Amino acid sequence: MPRKSSRGKGGPRPGPKPASQNPNPVSEIPHDGGGGEAVDAAAEAVGRLDVSACPTAEDAPVELPPSSQPPLEASSSGRDELGGSLEEEAVRKLQELVGFGGEEVELTEEEAAANDQRQEDEIFALEAIFGDNVVIFNKKGGQRSFQVHVYIEIPDGIDVSARLGYGSGSLKYGAGHDTDASDDLVYKFRVEHLPPILLTCLLPSPYPSHQPPLFTISAEWMNKMMVSSLCQMLDTVWEEQKGVEVTYQWAQWLQSSSLSHLGFASEIVLSSDSAYDHECGDKRALSHNAAPDVIIPRMMRWNDDKCHEAFLRAIHDCMICFSEFPGTDFVKLPCHHFFCLKCMQTYCKMHVKEGTVVKLLCPDTKCGVVVPPNILKRLLGEEEFERWEGLLLRRTLDSMSDVVYCPRCETACLEDGDNEAVCSSCLFSFCTLCRDRRHVGDKCMSPEEKLLILEKRQEAGKLQGDQHKFLEELRSIKAIMKDSKMCPRCKMAIHKIEGCNKMSCSNCGQYFCYQCNSAIEGYEHFRGSCKLFPQEELDRWNMQMNPRVQRQNVAQVQAEMFRQFAHPCPTCRQPCPKMGNNNHVFCWACQKHFCALCRKTVHKTSQHFGPKGCKQHTADP
Structure with missing residues (x-):
């Protein structure tokens, strides 16, 4: 049975940015409703992937210059006829390749012991670096095997596109760039996290002194030619460093350089394998061609889940x-x-x-x-x-024009064409205009007429039952409607305290003009006969913003109240009251200073009042 590493991970890992907004695959991609066992097995594989660990900042993807070859096209991944998860299939394939590992090498006891110790140290190092992303399998036949989940993260995001065609009743990948693709749809979305690349390795006893590890590579979103190119690159790494432990370098290269090696430095293109490519690819490359309506939503869900996990970890x-x-x-x-x-x-x-x-x-x-x-x-x-x-x-x-409320129990009722309704709760049949009993053939009384009748009954002491309550309600409504306006949508009574004539109903949010009671949207309505600010509001605002005007108004009121004690201004002849016994009077109308004794204009207080001038403080006779 496989086991996951229980060793501690490396240093703290910074969380990626929050999830980006992706289009909804269901609304833009047709579904064939199929998939069968292949789709179920693929979903099971994704569910079994370990998502508890993140790569370190040093393991972030590095964009290398694209190779001179034209960029390859990646494809989706699902399940083949063998069934099972990606991990299990990779292990089965690795066991099949054991017999094709090359010529057997005879080792001395010292060489075998040295290789065994180096393999054990290498696995311990992988566990310390990749943590739970490494799955160690039980040692069989003296050979160690393990699997590394290589996660690729792109902090700035990368575009993923697929050329889609809808033929034979199911959604498929469209034609390539070198063929006619005029009827194909190019679907594009953006991700920051890609489903992992699975690197499964088996360490033979001659490794690392004489032979390389046996391995398989699989990825959900790659085709076989794509994975085969990665296998060839891992062989090149071994050829350049024979006799050295290479599994960490393989995993590191897959994590940091695989995208640029495949020509996906700026965009990933999903596609399917051709029949020839599927047969001629590397035996160590595992590819499973699933329909695009399976892999695309899966990639987007994977990205959203990983971004959400990063969001929860971050501050x-x-x-x-x-x-x-x-x-x-x-x-x-x-x-x-x-x-x-x-x-x-x-x-x-x-x-x-x-x-x-x-x-x-x-x-x-x-x-x-x-x-x-x-x-x-x-x-x-x-x-x-x-x-x-x-x-x-x-x-x-x-907001419904044909819905009214029962005057007895306030249950919502539907109004018929004759302005009548029947309450489904208390079965009260009433007129929706006057909210009284049905009165077939009789004209509705206005609220004013009802109020007049009830007041006369109250004076005569003939009010009965709920008529007292109804009378108070009518009086309240009359008082409210006297200084209020009805919302044109929900008929809610609204009273303006101050401000402009553009009102907003707190009940339904409708904007309306307080002057003409019309429903409006912006301010264009006030370019006509209606004014945005009434004159009294402008006057009130000017008084608040200009203290001088406020003092003038106060002085004018005082002059009107104490007209018998006022003194006419020598300039404008407006009556101006004295402030106590002070003969230095300020005219509220023309803003001039004058003396209440001699009726002359005062230019300077110290020159006009004094021993040689008028007395500044005297009582009026």
């Missing part, structure tokens, strides 16, 4: 409270904006408490994405979530 700043928290303490919205759990809970509970459920949007000011119900259910308590559902249902019903 982020909350853009509401500007505090740092680990990714596990954040809530990530569908728009890919994220905020800390505490801020989002406060934000959502505040809107639910105030009843403004239509404003439960992404807190980012430039984003208008609605917070989905599954996230709200996590953030809100049970009672708060039920209140949110009720408010949302009420808002939805209010």
Whole structure:
């Protein structure tokens, strides 16, 4: 049975950036609904891959100059007729290659012992570097074997494209670049993480002194010619360093240089094998051609899962409270904006408490994405979530023109063509105009007429039952409607305290003009007869912004109140009151200073008032 390494990993590994936004493969790629055992086995293989470890920063992909050969095209991977997982199939294939490992080499006892010790040290080094990404198999026949999951990460992302054709009722890879592909669709998406390359090795006893390791390579997104090219490159590495341990160098090269070697430095192109390529490829290259509607969604899910894991491990700043928290303490919205759990809970509970459920949007000011119900259910308590559902249902019903509410039990009812409705809860049949009993053939009374009748009954002491409550409601409605306007969409009464005439309904979010009560969108409506700001609002604003005007208004009021004690200004003849016994008077109208005793203009206080001039403080006779 295989075992995974329990040794410690290398140093701390920085987490990659959060997941990028990818298109939805289901909406853009046709599905044939097939796949059978091949698709099931492929899904099982992906599920069994170990995703607990990440490469170190030193193992990051390095882009090398592309080779002089034209770039090869990679393909998808699935399952062949043998079935089983990628790992198990690689091990079976490796066992088949044992007999083709070359001529047997006779070793002395010293050479065999030295090779055994070097193999053991090499495996320990692989376990220390790659951690759980190395699977060690039980030693059989004196030979060690293991499997390395080589993960390729591209922090800046890389485009993955596939030329697709839809023929014979199923989605397939389209024609190559050298043939007619006018009817093909080029599908492209971007990833930061690729499904791993599996390097399975068996160490014969003559390794590393005389023979190289036996190995197989498999990858979900490569074709056989692609994997064969990698096998040939590993052979070249061994030829250049015979007699040296090479398995770490193989894994390192696959991780850092395989993409550039294949011509995928800037873009990965998915394609399938031809029949000739599949037969003539390297025996150590494992390839499984799955349909594009299987491999493309799988690659995108793999990338999303790995990016989400990296997000949870990293430290982020909350853009509401500007505090740092680990990714596990954040809530990530569908728009890919994220905020800390505490801020989002406060934000959502505040809107639910105030009843403004239509404003439960992404807190980012430039984003208008609605917070989905599954996230709200996590953030809100049970009672708060039920209140949110009720408010949302009420808002939805209010937006329907044929929905009214029963005046007895407030149950939503459907209005018929005769302005009548029957409550499904209490079976009360009522008129939707006057909200009273059905009165077939009789004209509806206006609220003013009802109020007048009820007030007369109240004076006569003939009010009965709920008529007292109904009378108070009518009076409240009358008082509200006196200084309020009805929202043109939901009919909610809204009263303006101050500001411009562009109003926003807090119930349904509709914008309307407070002057003409028309539904509007922007400010273009106010280029006509309606004014954005009423004159009284402009006057009030000018008074607040100009203290001088405010003092003038106060002085004018005082002059009107104390007209009998006022003194006419010698310049404008407006009455101006004295402030106490002070004869130095300031005219509120023309802004001039004058003396209340001699009625002359005062230019300088020290020159006009004094021993040789008028007295500044005297009581009026």
